[in-house]
Amino acid sequence: MSDQLPTVYRWLVSEFSEESRRAEVARLSPFLALHVKPGMRVLDLCAGTGAFALELERLGALVVAVDACAEMIARGKAQAEQHGSHTVFKQADVLEDDLGGNYDAVTFLGDSIADFPPAQFSRLVERLPGWLAPEGRLLVHYEDGFFPFIAAQRPREYVQQYDPVLLTCILSQYLSEQGAYVETYRNEATGEECEYYHYLYTPPLVEALVGGRLSLMERKSVSDSAWLDVYAREARS
Numbered sequence: 250m251s252d253q254l255p256t257v258y259r260w261l262v263s264e265f266s267e268e269s270r271r272a273e274v275a276r277l278s279p280f281l282a283l284h285v286k287p288g289m290r291v292l293d294l295c296a297g298t299g300a301f302a303l304e305l306e307r308l309g310a311l312v313v314a315v316d317a318c319a320e321m322i323a324r325g326k327a328q329a330e331q332h333g334s335h336t337v338f339k340q341a342d343v344l345e346d347d348l349g350g351n352y353d354a355v356t357f358l359g360d361s362i363a364d365f366p367p368a369q370f371s372r373l374v375e376r377l378p379g380w381l382a383p384e385g386r387l388l389v390h391y392e393d394g395f396f397p398f399i400a401a402q403r404p405r406e407y408v409q410q411y412d413p414v415l416l417t418c419i420l421s422q423y424l425s426e427q428g429a430y431v432e433t434y435r436n437e438a439t440g441e442e443c444e445y446y447h448y449l450y451t452p453p454l455v456e457a458l459v460g461g462r463l464s465l466m467e468r469k470s471v472s473d474s475a476w477l478d479v480y481a482r483e484a485r486s
């Protein structure tokens with residue numbers, strides 16, 4: 250299992266629960282519905298607790314949801330059971346583990362891309378053709394990483410109650426060489442601290458990284474700063 254998995258996700262499980270993600274899922278669902286059809290086999294990468302995976306299932310897909318964080322997967326399984334869902338949850342590292350193949354679609358949603366430095370994201374991109382069926386599609390949903398700064402939406406320090414933990418978050422560094430900013434999270438209940446590296450992807454950068462392996466078919470604006478890119482395995486004729 251990759252040692253890169255940010256500790257902070259263990260504290261943020263409730264932030265990614267089906268309930269907390271409801272508005273985000275509702276916003277993206279009509280875009281997903283254009284590409285995800287009943288009976289399709291879908292691999293949802295970095296699925297968290299599976300909020301999007303359950304929506305993909307609602308659209309008729311047969312879904313495998315993977316995430317490296319044991320706590321996320323445990324919550325996902327509990328949610329799935331509650332809904333009588335058939336989605337398969339697997340704890341797995343998308344950079345290393347065998348995730349099967351021949352999927353009609355691979356989804357990478359909820360800005361999970363921002364967890365991967367460009368070199369690691371390229372490694373993931375290299376693995377993509379092996380997961381996709383010949384006519385398969387990759388759906389990447391992400392936020393332009395500069396938007397929060399340009400729109401000055403993110404204060405330098407903020408405190409947030411994430412059920413059940415109170416976290417203080419400080420925007421501690423910007424690393425231009427790595428294209429990342431660093432947030433230091435402090436768990437006020439235990440005093441533990443962890444750093445979270447958030448990599449800044451913009452639409453042209455995503456295309457440059459994925460485009461070497463797959464062809465961009467479509468790019469849809471989901472909100473002011475969020476995008477859904479659809480890539481095909483085969484080159485456009």
Ligand SMILES: C[S@@+](CC[C@H](N)C(=O)[O-])C[C@H]1O[C@@H](n2cnc3c(N)ncnc32)[C@H](O)[C@@H]1O
Pocket residue numbers: 251253254255258265270294295296297298299300301315316317318321341342343344358359360361364
């Ligand atoms: C921003 S969250 C998004 C979760 C979910 N897609 C959503 O939108 O609700 C990113 C997720 O990626 C997972 N993750 C990060 N690195 C990973 C890796 N190498 N393999 C599998 N999962 C990973 C984290 O555990 C976290 O749950």
